[in-house]
Amino acid sequence: MHSFPPVDIVYLWVDGNDTHWRARRRLALQRLKFTDHVDMAAYSNVEGRFRDNDELRYSLRSLEQFFPGHGHVYLVTDRQTPTWLRRHPGLTVIDHRELIPDCALPTFDSGNIESYIHLIPGLSERYIYFNDDVFLGAPLDLKKWFFEGGVFVGWSHDAPVSDVALQPGSTALENACRRSIAWLRHDAAISEQPTYVGDFRTFAHSPRPMLKSVVLALEDIAPELFSSVRSTVFRSWEHPTLVSDFVLRWSLVHGFAKVKDYRFSHVSTGAPDADAALQDIAQCFGSIDFFCVNDTTDDAHADDPRLSSARRVLAAMFQTPSSFEKPERAGTSAAQNASTRHLETAG
Numbered sequence: 001m002h003s004f005p006p007v008d009i010v011y012l013w014v015d016g017n018d019t020h021w022r023a024r025r026r027l028a029l030q031r032l033k034f035t036d037h038v039d040m041a042a043y044s045n046v047e048g049r050f051r052d053n054d055e056l057r058y059s060l061r062s063l064e065q066f067f068p069g070h071g072h073v074y075l076v077t078d079r080q081t082p083t084w085l086r087r088h089p090g091l092t093v094i095d096h097r098e099l100i101p102d103c104a105l106p107t108f109d110s111g112n113i114e115s116y117i118h119l120i121p122g123l124s125e126r127y128i129y130f131n132d133d134v135f136l137g138a139p140l141d142l143k144k145w146f147f148e149g150g151v152f153v154g155w156s157h158d159a160p161v162s163d164v165a166l167q168p169g170s171t172a173l174e175n176a177c178r179r180s181i182a183w184l185r186h187d188a189a190i191s192e193q194p195t196y197v198g199d200f201r202t203f204a205h206s207p208r209p210m211l212k213s214v215v216l217a218l219e220d221i222a223p224e225l226f227s228s229v230r231s232t233v234f235r236s237w238e239h240p241t242l243v244s245d246f247v248l249r250w251s252l253v254h255g256f257a258k259v260k261d262y263r264f265s266h267v268s269t270g271a272p273d274a275d276a277a278l279q280d281i282a283q284c285f286g287s288i289d290f291f292c293v294n295d296t297t298d299d300a301h302a303d304d305p306r307l308s309s310a311r312r313v314l315a316a317m318f319q320t321p322s323s324f325e326k327p328e329r330a331g332t333s334a335a336q337n338a339s340t341r342h343l344e345t346a347g
Helices: 019-031 034-039 055-066 110-119 172-190 212-221 223-229 246-253 274-284 305-317
Strands: 008-012 073-077 080-082 091-095 126-131 134-136 150-153 208-211 257-259 264-268 290-294 340-342
Touching: 008 055, 008 110, 055 073, 055 134, 055 305, 073 080, 073 110, 110 126, 110 212, 110 223, 150 208, 150 246, 172 246, 208 212, 208 246, 212 223, 212 246, 246 257, 264 274, 274 305
Parallel strands: 008 073, 008 126, 073 091, 150 257, 264 290
Antiparallel strands: 080 340, 126 208, 134 290
C-alpha cells in the first residue's frame, strides 16, 4: 500500500475583540472609496464575522481527538495569537504580512486571505484547510477525503442557487457558484469542449482537502480570478470566494475531485433553532463527520446567551485540552485565557 506524507492543516483565525485590530479595521473602512462601499457584500463588516467565541480552541481539540496523525498545523492571523496558545513544534503562526504583498494589506476578507494559503513555505502537497468554526465530529479517515491524485468534496444542504448574474444580496458562496460556472462555461466554449452545464449548488462548510499543485496551476490558468478576489479589503459581492468554490468545481471537471456524501451539520448561532441544532450535534457526536457553528449573531454583544450556549456545547463535547494549549493557571478566568496577544513588529 502506498504511504503518503503527512497531511498538513491550515487555519484562518481572527479575534475581532482585539482593540489594535479593531483600530486597523475602522481605519480601513474610513479609507474605502464610495464604489468600494457599494461593492461590499451583505454582512461583510458585522461583529459576527470576526468575533472570537473560542472556536479555534475547540476546533484544535477536535483535530487532535479525531485526526491525531495530522501533519504540521499553520495558523494564519493578522498580528494576533490567542494567549492560550503555547509554543509547539507542530504549529507555526503565519502573519498576513508573510503571505500577502504589503500593497494589498490590510484585508478583512477571508476569501482574499485563503487565496494565498497554498503559498505557505513548507506546506505539504496534500493539506486540509479549516475555518476556525469547523469541527471534526468523528475519526477522520483520509480515504474519505483524498484519493490518488485528488480530493473528495461534499455539497451543502442549502437550496439550489439561481442561474442568474451575480447578485448584491446573495451570499459569497452563492455568487462564487455563479462566477465559477460562468468561467467554466466560457472556458469550455473557447476550447471547443462540450458546454459546461454545472451544478447550481454550494459546497458544504467543511474541512477543505486541497492539493497544493492544483491551486498553483490554477493561478496560471485563471489569473484574473485570483487577481479579482485579491483586490478586496472587505468581502465583496462582485469578487466572491475562490478557494471554496472555483478550485473545487474546476477540480471536479478535470478529475482532481469527486463528490462524496458526508454526514454533517451547519448551525447558525443567530437562528431560532440554534440550540436544538447544537443538541442534535451533541447527540450525533462520534458519528458525524464534521460540523460548522457559524456565528450569525451579527452585532450582538459578546455576552449574548446564544454565544454562551455554543461555547457550552463545544466545551462539553471537547473536554480534553489539546497539546497546543497552555495549562490554565488556577484562578484565571476563561475570558482571560481566551484573550488575544497582539503582535506588533516593524513594518
